[in-house]
Amino acid sequence: MIRALLIFSLLCSSSILSAAQWPAWLGNELKPQKGSHWQIKTSTEGVEFMPVKSAPTILMVVSRKAKSYDTALKTLLAIYARELPQAHIVVRLLPVEAGSVNSERLTAMLKKAELNVDLIYSVGSKATVALRGVYSGGKIPVVSVNAKDPVLLGLIENDHGSGDNFAFTSLNLPAPITLRYMKRFKPSLKQIGVLYAKSNQSAYATQYLPLKKTAEQQGIKVAAVVVDQDDPSLTLEVSMNRAIKELKEDDPSLSSSILWLTGSSSLLARMQEINFYAKDLAVLSAVPDVVNSSPDSALMSFGVSFVNNAHQAGLYGLQILSGRTAPGDLPVGQISPPDIAISFAQAQRINQKIPFVLMEMASDVYGSHGAVIRSQGESMQEQQ
Structure with missing residues (x-):
């Protein structure tokens, strides 16, 4: 009987884990709980998750530490535990040095993987761009997860498919659809402040630029709110105060303005400050x-949840492993209609009315005291 291993190893780090130490770039929520499909074993080399038998081997290359990537991994682990419980899954960190991907080390990782890996997941936009750059046309199928739109990133020409060994999913809504929902939220919309991290080029290329182009075609002003904590002139406080001052010049009450937070991971954890x-x-x-x-929630969102995106990537992976579909024939995976979430606590805080049509469409709704009213489209009685 072949024992399956899920090895979490710090491939790109020269340090060696001490016994029972968890990799710093993975969240603690990934540790198996009682009754989990996986059994855990720690060693100086890493962490192993062991099912009873082994089947296909799956490599997951993670861009860096991020809560969103933990969510994607946790979702994929659950899918494979349920649908392909003997799978051998290896999670590795993208080799990065001085802020840039080490292409030679990444290529060596992928060449080694060709000896025994059946499927690769690129987790995050940075990993997806890096793998596309060095492994397009490679022997192993690759599926992107928790990554921005591959067409807008310049990775493929259209959303019909890659025609090679890559299958893509997308966290992006098309800009016209995004703007349509914004106008449903605020019919008088005249201005949008778009908040993104300077270091997050994928958010800039796939969320800021397309929205700016689409909005300005309809006479709506877009103000960039760029954040770089290493630049005193671009800290979150400085950039937001400057942008709000600019928005107030044409809309003193801000009654026709909104702030749009992109999928910049470094900013998603700073909602309290925002x-x-x-x-x-x-x-x-x-x-x-x-x-x-x-209490640190955004007021509303419409887009693609990390969980739903990972579910789609999981289904793509299962299709490819079964031999039913070639990765290059799969269209870019997009969620439609979008996931909508609403916080009435935040709406009450700023005295903002929520259009009934969006309330009807929302899959997740939180009440004025934070309790769940609706979750994944299922209504619940709010607990006071």
């Missing part, structure tokens, strides 16, 4: 996961 600097300005997001029951 709400503080936004004051009475409505904060909407492209990431449904940033709307929740906490």
Whole structure:
């Protein structure tokens, strides 16, 4: 009987894990709980998750530490535990040195994988771009997860498919659809402040630029709110205060303006600060996961949740492993209609009315005290 291994190893780090130490770039929520499909074993080399038998081997290359990537991995683990329980899954960190991907080390990792790996997941836009750059046309199928639109990233020409060994999913809504929902939220919309991290080029290329082009074609002003904590002139506080001052020049009450938070991972964890600097300005997001029951929630989101995107990537992977579909024949995986989430606590905080049509369409709704009213489209009685 072949024992399957799920090895979490710090391939790109010279340090060696001590016994029972968990990799710093993975969240603790990935540790198996009682009754889990996986059995855990720690060693100086890493962490092993062992099912009873072994089947296909799957390599998952993670861009870096991020809550969103933990969510994607957790979702994929659950899918394979249920649908292909003997799978051998290897999770590795993208080799990065001085902020840039080490292409030679990445290529060596992939060449080694060709000896025994049946499928690869690129987790995050950075990993997806890097793998596409060095492994297009390679022997092993690759599926992207938790990554931005591959067409807007310049990885493929259209959303019909790659025609090679890559299958893509997307976290992006097309800009016209995004703007349509913004106008449903605020019919008088005249201005949008778009918040993104300077280091997140995928958010800039696939969310800021397309929205700016589409909005300006309809006479709506778009103000860039660029954040770089290493630049004193671009800290979150400075950039937001400057942008809000600019928006108030044409809309003193901000009644026809919104703030749009892109999928910049470094900013998604800073909702408390974003709400503080936004004051009475409505904060909407492209990431449904940033709307929740906490006091640090965004007011509303419409986009693709990390969980639903990972589910789609999981289904793509299962199709490829079964031999039913070639990766290059799969269209870019897009969620439609989008996931909509609403926080009435945030709406109440800034005295913002929620259009009934969006309330009807929302899959996740949180009440004025943060309790769940609706989850994944299922209504619940709010607990006071």
